[in-house]
Amino acid sequence: MKNNYFIPFYSKYDLTFHSGKGSWLYDDNGNPYLDFISGIAVNTLGHCHPALVETIQKQSNTLINISNYFWNDTVLNLAKRLRDLSNLDQVFFCNSGTEANEAVIKIARKYGTQIAPNKNKILYMKNSFHGRTMGSLSITGQEKYQKNFRPLLENVQEVIFNDLASVREQMNDSVAAIILEPIQGESGVIPATESFIKGIQQLCNQYHALLIFDEVQCGMGRSGKLFAHQYFDVKPDLLSIAKGLGGGFPIGAVIASKRAVNCIEAGDHGSTFGGNPLACACGLTILEQLINKDLLSDVPAKSTYFITKLKRLQETYPMIEEVRGKGLLIGMQMKHSSKEIIRKCMEQKLLLAGSSNETIRILPPLTVSEEEIDLAIDRIETVLTKF
Incomplete structure (x- = not known):
């Protein structure tokens, strides 16, 4: 068991990731996961952004x-x-x-x-x-x-x-x-x-x-x-x-x-x-x-696009109590336990984070595309239809 090596401060999912690029993580079998946790709001530019990789390589040589x-x-x-x-x-x-x-x-x-x-x-x-x-x-x-x-x-x-x-x-x-x-x-x-x-x-x-x-x-x-x-x-x-x-x-x-x-x-x-x-x-x-590079100026439009789509889901699926947030820090509060929905989304290869008040935190990288947002919405809806 992997847990035997660690002090049990964390409750981990049984997933092992080996690489990432942009909004995507790849597990040990090469399966792609849409990562809307972003290291818990850490990976501003997604995974392995070329500018950040170049910076680390250049600075580590100096x-x-x-x-x-x-x-x-x-x-x-x-x-x-x-x-x-x-x-x-x-x-x-x-x-x-x-x-x-x-x-x-x-x-x-x-x-x-x-x-x-x-x-x-x-x-x-x-x-x-x-x-x-x-x-x-x-x-x-x-x-x-x-x-x-x-x-x-x-x-x-x-x-x-x-x-x-x-x-x-x-x-x-x-x-x-x-x-x-x-x-x-x-x-x-x-x-x-x-x-x-x-x-x-x-x-x-x-x-x-x-x-x-x-x-x-x-x-x-x-x-x-x-x-x-x-x-x-x-x-x-x-x-x-x-x-x-x-x-x-x-x-x-x-x-x-x-x-x-x-x-x-x-x-x-x-x-x-x-x-x-x-x-x-x-x-x-x-x-x-x-x-x-003006990445910041794109965030409000991406936020509006994402939140609008989530609120449309709310109209169809009353288990969504509220959608709220600013920018790409978005919360989807559920009427019942959010943990099962997060787990089912993971089975659909979409990674989301939990928080208090039965709220699902959605934290894509700021580089996320509209196509990736659409894909996340489709995967969330696939899960909601099963409830």
């Missing part, structure tokens, strides 16, 4: 890792690009979204205690997901992930997503920061409302708290904008990104306002592999494809 004691043009160029595109000020590189969120927790705590000794509370959203390390888990609003690992961080408080009154009730001078996902991914692809986001920003301004957006899943073009918070015309103090930034190569980042990080000193945090030239070269290639 520099892979040098440590953070020294400068490197690749790292500098990615930091400058992210700073300019986000309209923020400074960047920290790490290896994953969870690591980025660990960094924002520490930044928020130090920021707050520079203002007042007891200004260290962090408010987070019910049903949020920010990671599985002890810090990020402490601000993840899902008991199923937290229950076996207490005690967690102190001075964190859960509030209700899209309910400004619940945030107001907890807001006071002890709050150092509020963290939220502009689109909750793991909890069923639930977008924040504009009034909620604007209200949160006003509260943060009023109480001199940091506004933190976790865009690990919904950022890097996935929503149809480079950063999902750009739908709301607000500016965070801290922005955590990862997943799609490397297109499959591990990289995470925190982008910060000067206000948030003026208190930070050398040694407050770090990451051995964070900001290595190979990862940063991948990040530059992703941005080149999204911005310079």
Whole structure:
């Protein structure tokens, strides 16, 4: 059994993949699967995109890792690009979204205690997901992930997503920061409302708290904008990104306002592999494809095309309760268990992801074609007819 080699942190399907190209994965028998999981919103350009393959080959012949004691043009160029595109000020590189969120927790705590000794509370959203390390888990609003690992961080408080009154009730001078996902991914692809986001920003301004957006899943073009918070015309103090930034190569980042990080000193945090030239070269290639090659501008049209087709399915198959999302982060909420539908779609060689609230997450690469969307719709309908 393959599982005998691994600590059982994952529940795996009995599929082994050996290669991939674009929106497709190929198993050990050569069977093609339409991959609408994309490494869980990671493979921005699909599998083995020529530009990313060329970047990895070229950069690995020059520099892979040098440590953070020294400068490197690749790292500098990615930091400058992210700073300019986000309209923020400074960047920290790490290896994953969870690591980025660990960094924002520490930044928020130090920021707050520079203002007042007891200004260290962090408010987070019910049903949020920010990671599985002890810090990020402490601000993840899902008991199923937290229950076996207490005690967690102190001075964190859960509030209700899209309910400004619940945030107001907890807001006071002890709050150092509020963290939220502009689109909750793991909890069923639930977008924040504009009034909620604007209200949160006003509260943060009023109480001199940091506004933190976790865009690990919904950022890097996935929503149809480079950063999902750009739908709301607000500016965070801290922005955590990862997943799609490397297109499959591990990289995470925190982008910060000067206000948030003026208190930070050398040694407050770090990451051995964070900001290595190979990862940063991948990040530059992703941005080149999204911005310079204009891939990002295609996402809204693809989203409208896909969501329209899914809503037509909903009209025919009442087991679909709701279709929602932004860009190519799409949720199809079912009235009954989504697990069986996901499994049956896998038998049709279509890969989809699960999430909470009986919602199926649909996460194709941003390079997906209309023909591939049509094929996915056909395979989903084939499954639905059997229910």
